[in-house]
Amino acid sequence: EKGGYEHFMLKEIFEQSRSIRDCMRGRIYPNEGIVQLGGIKEYAEKLKNVDRIIIVACGTSWHAGLVAEYLIEEYARIPVEVEYASEFRYRNPIITEKDVVIAISQSGETADTMAAIEMAKERGATIFGVCNVVGSSIPRLTHAGVYTHVGPEIGVASTKAFTGQVTVLTLMAFYMAQQKGTVSHSKLVELLTELDCIPEKIQRALESNEMIEKIAAKFKDSRNCLFLGRGSGFPVALEGALKLKEISYIHAEGYPAAEMKHGPIALIDEEMPVVVIATKNSSYEKVISNIQEVKARKGIVLAIVTEGDTEVRKMADYCIEIPDSSEAFLPLLATIPLQLLSYHIALMRGCNVDQPRNLAKSVTVE
Numbered sequence: 001e002k003g004g005y006e007h008f009m010l011k012e013i014f015e016q017s018r019s020i021r022d023c024m025r026g027r028i029y030p031n032e033g034i035v036q037l038g039g040i041k042e043y044a045e046k047l048k049n050v051d052r053i054i055i056v057a058c059g060t061s062w063h064a065g066l067v068a069e070y071l072i073e074e075y076a077r078i079p080v081e082v083e084y085a086s087e088f089r090y091r092n093p094i095i096t097e098k099d100v101v102i103a104i105s106q107s108g109e110t111a112d113t114m115a116a117i118e119m120a121k122e123r124g125a126t127i128f129g130v131c132n133v134v135g136s137s138i139p140r141l142t143h144a145g146v147y148t149h150v151g152p153e154i155g156v157a158s159t160k161a162f163t164g165q166v167t168v169l170t171l172m173a174f175y176m177a178q179q180k181g182t183v184s185h186s187k188l189v190e191l192l193t194e195l196d197c198i199p200e201k202i203q204r205a206l207e208s209n210e211m212i213e214k215i216a217a218k219f220k221d222s223r224n225c226l227f228l229g230r231g232s233g234f235p236v237a238l239e240g241a242l243k244l245k246e247i248s249y250i251h252a253e254g255y256p257a258a259e260m261k262h263g264p265i266a267l268i269d270e271e272m273p274v275v276v277i278a279t280k281n282s283s284y285e286k287v288i289s290n291i292q293e294v295k296a297r298k299g300i301v302l303a304i305v306t307e308g309d310t311e312v313r314k315m316a317d318y319c320i321e322i323p324d325s326s327e328a329f330l331p332l333l334a335t336i337p338l339q340l341l342s343y344h345i346a347l348m349r350g351c352n353v354d355q356p357r358n359l360a361k362s363v364t365v366e
């Protein structure tokens with residue numbers, strides 16, 4: 001059942017090229033520049049005029065929501081708020097019938113997310129679900145939705161579910177952009193053509209597995225680890241940190257790279273590994289100066305870089321390459337090495353990677 005892999009987590013990490021392909025199947029037409037999402041088709045008109053989108057989720061699904069915030073605002077130009085379901089439900093938030101709420105949940109059973117949906121529904125909002133488990137509770141509570149279709153995820157740590165959620169949310173952002181006309185047809189053709197190649201690029205990113213295992217050996221005895229990123233690299237940093245803490249029990253924090261000097265920089269010394277998303281995109285130069293700040297304090301830098309990078313390589317202690325892509329798809333690629341890194345570190349520390357202590361696959365109590 002583990003398909004020859006030692007653990008479900010590793011199997012699920014390696015499935016991602018295929019699972020992302022499954023998730024996009026029948027939904028994108030790159031040559032025509034069209035995104036089709038049958039699940040929310042009835043709401044196409046509503047999406048044209050929506051003033052605001054609220055995303056509710058927990059854990060990794062909340063990180064996928066943060067990625068969606070960048071994409072929806074960038075491409076569909078709709079303001080987005082991303083909320084922890086557990087906070088949202090108890091805050092008496094302002095919601096009206098004009099709002100669209102997107103609830104993201106792999107299991108479709110998370111108690112706080114369900115309660116947030118119920119509250120928003122009572123106040124008249126339109127609710128979309130982004131779930132993986134077909135027929136689970138959340139898809140039944142929502143007005144419409146889009147399944148991730150990545151197949152069952154057994155490992156407690158979310159891996160292929162996360163990239164599936166990000167893929168669906170990317171499709172939703174493009175779909176909204178298409179409805180609103182905020183992205184030209186030729187740009188959509190270009191974006192979808194590139195998205196269509198992401199599964200192959202994920203496959204390439206997975207080829208670094210052995211190298212990542214060697215790097216993991218250097219980091220395995222760390223007590224803390226900082227993950228930094230900017231733009232949509234920031235939610236990737238949060239997700240990298242969550243993966244590491246939940247399966248290896250190493251304390252880890254994800255931070256927007258620029259926030260480092262407002263506090264966490266005080267933690268940096270020769271024992272502090274700092275994982276930096278330093279791919280070639282709009283924040284590249286800024287991230288390079290953040291790396292210099294870490295190196296000046298003798299921190300150990302592991303950088304996730306674009307294939308062929310030479311600049312960061314001069315400064316970082318270790319580099320892991322991922323294929324080049326537009327910024328829109330960076331989270332899908334940059335997450336892969338971080339999943340592998342936490343997997344190998346956890347394994348070397350003798351942890352139960354598929355069933356970490358104190359954690360359940362779905363959190364059905366608040």
Ligand code: M6R
Pocket residue numbers: 058059060061104105106107108109110113156157158159242246359361362363
């Ligand atoms: O099933 P859900 O997506 O609603 O679950 C939300 C979180 O409990 C989940 O993502 C959790 O954070 C994972 N263990 C992270 O790997």
